[in-house]
Amino acid sequence: MQQRHLTTSEWDALARDPEFVALLRARRRFIVPSTIFFLIFYLALPLGVVFAPQLMRRPALGSLTIAYAYGLLQFVMAWLLLAVYMVRARAFDERAQALVARAATDLAQ
Amino acid sequence: MTQATLVMFAVFVLMALVITYWASARSTSSRGFYTAHRELSGIQNGWAIAGDYMSAASFLGITGLVAFYGFDGFMYAIGWLVAYLTVLFLLAEPLRNTGHYTVADVIAFRLRGRGVRAIAALTTLSITLFYMVSFMVGAGSLFDLLVQRIDQTLAIVVVGLLMLIYVLYGGMLATTWVQIIKAGLLLAASIVLSILVFAHFHFSAGALLRAASQARSNGAGSINLLQPGLFFGGRNGPLDLLSLGLALVLGTAGLPHVLMRFFTVPTARAARFSVGWAMVLIGAFYLFTTIMGLGAGTIVGQHDIGKHLRDTQAIRYIVAHPADQTQLNAELAAKGYVVPNQNSNLAAPILADALGGPLLTAFIAAVAFATILAVVSGLTIAAASAFAHDIWYSLIRSGAGSEREHLFVARTAAVFVGFASIALSLGLRTENVAFLTGLAFAVAASSNAPALILALSWRRFSRTGAICGMLAGLISSLALIVVGPDVMGSAAIFPLRNPGIVSIPLGFIAAIVGTLLARDLESEAMFNQLQVRANTGLGAEI
Numbered sequence: 001m002q003q004r005h006l007t008t009s010e011w012d013a014l015a016r017d018p019e020f021v022a023l024l025r026a027r028r029r030f031i032v033p034s035t036i037f038f039l040i041f042y043l044a045l046p047l048g049v050v051f052a053p054q055l056m057r058r059p060a061l062g063s064l065t066i067a068y069a070y071g072l073l074q075f076v077m078a079w080l081l082l083a084v085y086m087v088r089a090r091a092f093d094e095r096a097q098a099l100v101a102r103a104a105t106d107l108a109q
Numbered sequence: 110m111t112q113a114t115l116v117m118f119a120v121f122v123l124m125a126l127v128i129t130y131w132a133s134a135r136s137t138s139s140r141g142f143y144t145a146h147r148e149l150s151g152i153q154n155g156w157a158i159a160g161d162y163m164s165a166a167s168f169l170g171i172t173g174l175v176a177f178y179g180f181d182g183f184m185y186a187i188g189w190l191v192a193y194l195t196v197l198f199l200l201a202e203p204l205r206n207t208g209h210y211t212v213a214d215v216i217a218f219r220l221r222g223r224g225v226r227a228i229a230a231l232t233t234l235s236i237t238l239f240y241m242v243s244f245m246v247g248a249g250s251l252f253d254l255l256v257q258r259i260d261q262t263l264a265i266v267v268v269g270l271l272m273l274i275y276v277l278y279g280g281m282l283a284t285t286w287v288q289i290i291k292a293g294l295l296l297a298a299s300i301v302l303s304i305l306v307f308a309h310f311h312f313s314a315g316a317l318l319r320a321a322s323q324a325r326s327n328g329a330g331s332i333n334l335l336q337p338g339l340f341f342g343g344r345n346g347p348l349d350l351l352s353l354g355l356a357l358v359l360g361t362a363g364l365p366h367v368l369m370r371f372f373t374v375p376t377a378r379a380a381r382f383s384v385g386w387a388m389v390l391i392g393a394f395y396l397f398t399t400i401m402g403l404g405a406g407t408i409v410g411q412h413d414i415g416k417h418l419r420d421t422q423a424i425r426y427i428v429a430h431p432a433d434q435t436q437l438n439a440e441l442a443a444k445g446y447v448v449p450n451q452n453s454n455l456a457a458p459i460l461a462d463a464l465g466g467p468l469l470t471a472f473i474a475a476v477a478f479a480t481i482l483a484v485v486s487g488l489t490i491a492a493a494s495a496f497a498h499d500i501w502y503s504l505i506r507s508g509a510g511s512e513r514e515h516l517f518v519a520r521t522a523a524v525f526v527g528f529a530s531i532a533l534s535l536g537l538r539t540e541n542v543a544f545l546t547g548l549a550f551a552v553a554a555s556s557n558a559p560a561l562i563l564a565l566s567w568r569r570f571s572r573t574g575a576i577c578g579m580l581a582g583l584i585s586s587l588a589l590i591v592v593g594p595d596v597m598g599s600a601a602i603f604p605l606r607n608p609g610i611v612s613i614p615l616g617f618i619a620a621i622v623g624t625l626l627a628r629d630l631e632s633e634a635m636f637n638q639l640q641v642r643a644n645t646g647l648g649a650e651i
Contacts, residue, residue, distance in 0.1 A: 006648060008634065014647070015637035024644060031198045039358070042191045046184070046354035049337045050347040057336045062315050063322035065335045068180055074187045075392050078194055082388050085197060086381070093378055096645040103647065 006107070014103060023095045030088055034081060041077055045070055113471030114478075121294075121479040122271060125287045129279035136280030139515040143210045143494050144372045145281040151379040153289060155386025157487075158370050160288035162189060162391050163295045164484045165247055165477050168398060169457050175402020176409075176456040179321065179334025181341050182402060184350060186395035188357025190388065195362045197384040203565050203643035204371040205380035211491075212365050212557060213499045216564050219635030220572045223504055228579045230499035232556040233365045235583065236549050237492040238530060240366070241485055243545030245269060245534035248481040251474070262535060268478075269531035272486045276493070276523050281373060284486045291483045294476050296390065299397040302457070302473070305464040306404030317400070320407040334406050345604045356609030360550035363557030366484075366491040377646050398457075405456040409463050489530075493523040548590055555582030555612040559620050565643060568636040570620070571629030578620025586612035 006014075014020060048056050049067065056067040136142045149157075167189065174182025208214040213229035245265050252264030275283050310316040321334040332339065341350040361367060371380045458477070462470040497519035502510060510518075537545070556579045563570045563578070589608030594601040603611075642648055 006638075008638070011638035011641055014641045020641065020644070024640065027644065035195070035198050038191065038194045042187070042358060043351075043354065045187065046347070046351040050351055053338070053347065057338075063318045063335060065180070065333075065337075067337045068183065068335045071180065071183050071187050074191055075396065078190050078388060079392060081194060082197065082385055086385055089378075089381055096377075100645050100647055 010107065014099075017099070017103075019095070019099055019102075023092065023099065026095075027092055030085070034085070038077065038081055042074060045074065113468060114474045117471055117475035118478050121291075121475060122482075124290065125271075125275060125283070125479075125482070128286045128290075129275050129283040132279035132283035132286065135282055136278075137516070138512060139210075139498075139519055141282065142280035142516060142519055143369075143490065143498070145285060147373060147375050149285060149373045149375075149379075151374060151382025152386050153285065154370055154374050154379065154383035156292050156390065157285045157288040158367060158383055158387035159390035159394070160292035160295075160480075161367055161370070161484060161487055162387070163292050163394050163480065165244065165251070165480045167395070168295060168299070168480060169247075169251075169477055171395065171398045172402045172405060172460070173456040174340065175334070175399055176405035176460075178340035179324075179332070179403075179406065180337045181339050181350065183399055184337075184354065185357065186399060188354050189361070190392050190395055192358045192361035193384055193388045193391065195358060196367070197381070197388070199562055199565065200362055200368065201371050201380045201384045202377040204368055205374055205377050206643050206646045206649045207565075207639060208372055210369075210372060210498045211494050212363075212368050212561065213495065213503075216560050216575060217503075218564070219632050219639050220564060220570070220575050220629075221631070221635075222572055225572050225575050226499050226503055228576050229557070229560065230495045230504075232363075232552065232579050232583050233495040233499075234492055235587075236363065236553045236557065237365055237488045237495070238526075238533065239545055239552065240364075240549035241488045241492070241526075241530045242533045242537055243549065244481050244485050244488070245530060246537060246545065248478060248485075249534065251477060251481075265534045266531060268482055268485065269527055269534070272482055272489060273524060273527040275482075275486050276489045276527070277520055281490055284483070284490055285373065288483045288487060291476070291479050292390065295480060296394055296397075298473050298476050299394060299401060301469070302404070302461055302464065303397040303400040306400050306408065306460070309404065309408055309464065317403060317407070321403045324406045325410040334403060348610070349605045349607060352605050352607040352610035355613055356550050356554045356607050359554035359558045359609075359613055361553075362561065363553030363555075364549075365495065365553075365557070366487045368561075369487075369491050369494070401457055401460055404464075405460040409456070409459055485530075489523055489526050492526040493519055496522040496526065548587070551586040551590065551608050551612060552583055554609055555586040555616040556580075557582075559613075559616040563617075563620055563624075565639070567624075568633055569624055569628070571624045571627065571632055573627055573629065574620045574622075574624030577623030578616050581619030582612055582616025585615045 045067070048070070056065065056070075058066050060066045060069040135146070138146075140146055167186070171182055171186050174185060176182075204215055207218050211230070212233055213226050216229045217226040245268055248268045249261035249265040252261065275287060279287075307314075307317070310320065318335065323331045324334050325331055337350070338346055341347065341353070370383065374380050374383060458470050458473050461473045497515065501518045501522070502508065502515055506514075559578045559582060560575050564575065586608045589603045589605075589612055590596065592602040593606055593608065594604065595606050605611075
């Protein structure tokens with residue numbers, strides 16, 4: 001897209017564009033629950049140490065304690081969530097690009 | 110070992126100088142200096158971000174903490190990895206789409222006005238300076254302990270000057286490549302050491318874990334490294350762990366030298382891929398450091414990690430006064446010694462010595478110095494850009510001034526920041542390194558992170574809110590550390606070492622209350638534009 005500063009009303013029009021609103025909603029539907037999920041999953045570890053210290057010290061697998069095993073699980077969680085987002089975001093990219101391309105032709109007229 | 114370490118370190122320095130020479134032709138504009146012309150690929154930037162995180166603090170620090178305190182040390186690794194999900198979901202792509210050079214650019218994108226930018230620059234400068242000083246002090250004490258004949262003062266000055274050369278001539282491009290190479294070397298070193306640890310246990314994870322559950326302790330008897338509570342023990346221990354956990358997971362979302370990396374890539378997609386690569390590399394690296402830590406704690410043992418250091422004053426003092434941990438820290442700091450946590454930093458080199466011999470140890474030590482050098486260079490650019498771009502260019506000159514002037518101010522600021530950090534590090538060289546890093550993380554999580562997250566996601570968020578939030582977070586985190594146990598010892602007014610559990614909510618609450626006090630229609634009107642830009646990348650190129 002050729003460089004030209006858009007006016008406030010042009011930005012506002014883009015923000016109201018139904019496809020943009022839909023894209024925003026789709027992104028939010030993924031990001032908000034995922035963020036809440038990983039924060040709870042992660043904070044459960046220190047919270048567990050605060051409120052259930054005896055449970056966290058118990059062995060889970062051989063000598064591995066529940067606390068340490070859950071700590072290792074955080075790595076799996078982080079990588080899985082990363083992988084899911086990388087796949088999902090591809091669709092967001094495509095929708096954003098289509099929007100930019102359409103905006104470019106609209107504004108050129 | 111001394112000579113081999115110095116030779117390997119010299120080779121790294123030389124390599125970095127060659128890169129700097131190559132990059133110097135490409136950083137002749139302020140855009141090149143700050144952002145490497147936004148031409149880095151996602152994978153390059155990902156390695157560089159990983160390099161920022163595979164710091165001496167995590168390589169030596171986590172290995173040492175896991176060796177001495179097991180699970181509580183592992184908690185740092187977990188928090189630092191999970192923190193990148195915050196960056197991935199909330200910040201990476203919007204930052205790349207709405208910012209040019211600094212974190213303040215993004216906060217001040219719709220919260221226009223001098224106040225917001227000035228305070229954002231102030232928090233950025235405070236965070237980077239604390240972080241930098243902690244690394245340089247760390248470099249100093251490492252040299253002091255590992256390489257005879259070079260004392261801490263000389264080491265700090267050498268690291269400071271080398272870093273200035275890279276930054277001044279090579280800018281962001283040289284800093285990035287130095288960081289990438291270092292990350293590769295460090296990852297290789299930790300893979301080799303981890304394999305050696307596993308080989309020691311005949312490649313049985315069960316055997317390693319069994320040994321870790323009955324590691325030799327410093328005194329008589331054994332400790333279970335897999336149980337929580339060894340570092341954060343006592344009545345307030347678990348609460349302190351929670352506070353640390355909170356600061357770790359939000360701190361990264363406010364660290365200027367990491368966030369600045371998202372301005373170096375050409376697209377939001379590349380920004381996302383940078384985080385992806387960084388998370389894979391950092392996660393793998395932290396698993397290796399955990400293995401090294403458990404290896405050092407079991408194969409070498411805490412007592413023997415201490416024995417290697419017995420010729421230093423601090424260790425002699427620890428051995429003579431085996432008292433309670435917190436009290437000991439305070440006593441040591443008061444007497445001007447490097448505090449014990451710092452000394453557990455040598456677990457990785459000593460493990461290397463036990464398993465791989467002197468050459469591997471020298472390599473590990475050299476890579477550790479290289480790490481400090483590379484991270485400090487990135488921090489210098491972050492601080493210099495906050496000063497030159499936010500304070501000089503945007504506030505004093507109101508956007509006027511030629512390209513040459515801008516670049517000149519940026520380089521002058523880098524020199525200024527470099528010398529300030531050398532002077533501060535020399536002044537604080539007996540200060541606890543973990544305490545200084547904690548300061549940076551707590552300030553970042555309580556001031557920059559709330560302002561950034563709210564500015565990008567809350568339409569009503571106002572200038573008053575941003576200023577209240579950043580100031581409340583900055584002041585409360587600093588004040589609570591000053592009245593906490595790391596500074597005041599047993600007379601502490603605030604019982605926790607990490608202020609996050611209080612200062613982070615305070616930063617958010619102050620930002621929200623400040624916003625609700627008065628409407629800021631001008632900033633609200635800009636939210637549409639911010640949202641479109643952040644989500645589509647429209648208008649991101651100047």
